[in-house]
Amino acid sequence: MKINHLTSDTSEQRKDCLRGGVSVFVGGGTLAIRCAQLALQAGCEICAVLSTDDVFSNWTLREGIPRLSSIDGLTELIGQRDVDLLFSIANPLLLPIDLVRKLRRGAYNYHDGPLPRYAGVHATSWALLAHEREFAISWHLVEEGIDTGDLVVQKEVSIETSDTALTLNLRCYESAIVGFMELLSILKMGKRGGIRQKSEDRSYFPRWRRPDAAGCLRWDRPARDISAMARALSFGAYHANPLGSAKILTADGFLTVESARVLNQCSELQSGSLIEIDRDSWRVSTKTEDIDVFFGDVAGKRANAIDIAKHYRLSIGDRLPVIDDAAAAAIRAQMERLAPREEFWRCRLEKFRAPDISCFTSSRKESVPEWRTSPKFILDALKYFPSTERVESLMTAWLIYVARVTGA
Numbered sequence: 001m002k003i004n005h006l007t008s009d010t011s012e013q014r015k016d017c018l019r020g021g022v023s024v025f026v027g028g029g030t031l032a033i034r035c036a037q038l039a040l041q042a043g044c045e046i047c048a049v050l051s052t053d054d055v056f057s058n059w060t061l062r063e064g065i066p067r068l069s070s071i072d073g074l075t076e077l078i079g080q081r082d083v084d085l086l087f088s089i090a091n092p093l094l095l096p097i098d099l100v101r102k103l104r105r106g107a108y109n110y111h112d113g114p115l116p117r118y119a120g121v122h123a124t125s126w127a128l129l130a131h132e133r134e135f136a137i138s139w140h141l142v143e144e145g146i147d148t149g150d151l152v153v154q155k156e157v158s159i160e161t162s163d164t165a166l167t168l169n170l171r172c173y174e175s176a177i178v179g180f181m182e183l184l185s186i187l188k189m190g191k192r193g194g195i196r197q198k199s200e201d202r203s204y205f206p207r208w209r210r211p212d213a214a215g216c217l218r219w220d221r222p223a224r225d226i227s228a229m230a231r232a233l234s235f236g237a238y239h240a241n242p243l244g245s246a247k248i249l250t251a252d253g254f255l256t257v258e259s260a261r262v263l264n265q266c267s268e269l270q271s272g273s274l275i276e277i278d279r280d281s282w283r284v285s286t287k288t289e290d291i292d293v294f295f296g297d298v299a300g301k302r303a304n305a306i307d308i309a310k311h312y313r314l315s316i317g318d319r320l321p322v323i324d325d326a327a328a329a330a331i332r333a334q335m336e337r338l339a340p341r342e343e344f345w346r347c348r349l350e351k352f353r354a355p356d357i358s359c360f361t362s363s364r365k366e367s368v369p370e371w372r373t374s375p376k377f378i379l380d381a382l383k384y385f386p387s388t389e390r391v392e393s394l395m396t397a398w399l400i401y402v403a404r405v406t407g408a
Contacts, residue, residue, distance in 0.1 A: 018188045019043030021084040021105070024074065027091035028053030031110070031173055035089055035180045042184050047083065050074050052092055071096065078102045085187070088142060097144045106192060107142035108152065108183060112172045115140060115154070116197040119147035120205035122243045124168045127159065128232035129211055131224070135159050135168070137175045139183045141194065146204070152186065152194035153179045164234040164259075165241060207339070213328035214335035215244040216254070219272035220322050223262040223289040230260035230293075242342070244335065248293065249321045250312050258296035258303075262289050272320040277309045284320065355408035 021044045025036050028051055036046060036059075050068040051057040060067050068074050071093060077083070078099060086107035088095065100107045113123025114136035127135055135157040141149035155175040159168060212218070215233050217226050235241040246257040267275055269285040276283035281292040282305055295303040309315070323331070382390050402408070 018184065021045065022047050022082065023085040023087060024048050024050065024068075024077070024083055025056075025087050025089065026050040026052070026074070026093065026095070027087075027089035027110075028056040029090045030055060031176055032056045032089040033059045034177055035087060035110075038177075038180060038184060039087070042188065044085070044184075047081070048074070048077055050093070052090075071099070075099050086142070094146070095142055100142050105187070108139055109142050109147070109149070110176055110180070111138045111140060111147055112169065112176070114138060115147055115151060116199065116202035118205065119202060120209075121207050122165075122205060124172060125165045125211075125232040125241070125243050126205050128163060128165065128168065129228050131228060133159050135172075137172050137179055139176075139179050140197075148197060150194035150196055153182050155179045155182075162231075164231040164236075165243075166234060166236040169235075208336050210244055210332050210335045210339065212332065213323050214247075214331045216247050216249050216323055216328070216331060217257065217260070217293075218323050218328065219284060219320060220287050223286045223291045226286055226291055227260050227262050230257055234259060249323060250314070251321065252312055255308065255312065256295070258294045260294070261292045263292060265290055270319055272322045274309075274314060274316050274318050274320065277306060277314070277316055279304055279306055281305050282309065353408070355402065355406040357402070357406060 018039075019042070023039060023044050023046055025032060025039075025046060026049070032051075033056060036049070040046060046065050048066045048068050049056065049060045050071070050073070051060060057067060068077065075096065075098075079102065083103055084105045086095070086100070086103055088107060088109040090110070095107060111119070111123070113119070113127065114134075115138045118126060124135075136154050137157060138151055139153040140147070140151050143149035155178055157168070157171050157175050163171075211229065211232070215229060217229060219226070230246040233241050233244055233246045246260070248255040248257055261281075263283075266289050267273070267285050269275065271285055271287055273285045274282060275285060275290060280302060281294045283290055283292050293305075295305055295308055297303040314320075382393065385393050
């Protein structure tokens with residue numbers, strides 16, 4: 001996409017545009033590091049970094065660049081000294097518009113999708129689910145609203161039929177670096193701005209949104225849709241996709257899928273029928289072609305599909321549950337309701353250490369039990385809670401009790 005830059009600085013400003021200019025970086029990951037290195041090479045001073053992950057934090061520590069801990073700290077810095085540019089890269093934080101307006105030359109954000117389409121998060125996954133063949137990355141001005149600012153640089157990215165979220169993100173990463181070098185060249189020439197996004201072409205994907213049936217494979221759908229679901233939710237063996245995992249519904253619960261491969265054959269059996277079970281995969285019938293489904297283990301290696309079938313008491317000829325539209329909508333709605341809490345629990349679980357519960361399993365008969373029953377009126381109080389909160393409230397009380405007994 002060709003971008004026309006709307007305005008230019010005066011000749012006096014143009015001389016001092018990057019070399020000697022002062023910038024701050026907000027975001028994380030290796031892409032933020034590479035862009036920061038390119039900015040330094042262009043002569044732009046980085047006066048501070050607001051890092052959102054350890055990767056970028058560790059780099060700034062090695063480089064001796066001051067680190068900020070919050071948006072408030074960034075606001076205070078920009079209020080105390082003249083800052084020309086802000087670069088937002090892989091940044092989950094919303095930048096206050098009042099902060100942005102204090103920058104002398106503006107704030108620029110990297111978005112891993114073609115704007116105005118695919119605004120929001122997980123753009124690569126949503127594009128794969130939509131069977132897109134053309135894609136792009138965008139560098140745009142930060143303005144009021146999410147991903148709404150004028151487009152400054154946009155680089156096309158092709159999508160291959162075998163792409164996963166991981167491989168498409170890697171291709172976007174490469175284009176992002178090329179795009180950032182172009183952005184630096186534009187800023188060096190004293191140009192600012194870009195082209196206004198067309199609001200009528202905008203689509204937006206909020207952080208809490210989840211795919212159809214929250215990633216459960218639906219055997220009554222075309223094989224290409226099932227393959228797209230598995231590929232869109234695959235971030236590689238060591239990278240969990242916050243959008244969710246591809247899953248198979250069984251009579252005993254959910255089973256995580258590593259990948260799915262469409263075959264050039266159709267058994268014409270009922271959708272969801274198990275055609276073959278071997279060490280590497282299950283062969284399953286769909287609405288169209290048959291499909292091979294592969295599984296991974298926690299170490300990132302391919303799991304033994306025969307053992308998995310035995311564990312779930314499945315044999316050739318059995319039929320996996322087929323999810324209808326009503327059930328798919330209910331699963332998705334439930335996951336979207338829980339999505340805002342995921343980040344909190346992910347951080348808690350990363351720090352989880354199993355408590356010592358030997359106090360519950362002691363074999364000392366002479367020991368006096370360190371527990372007692374609760375009065376009936378406490379349990380009766382549960383009826384005053386909404387039905388959706390009763391189990392959660394009871395579990396919370398139990399966990400508080402375990403925490404007090406174990407000291408964890």
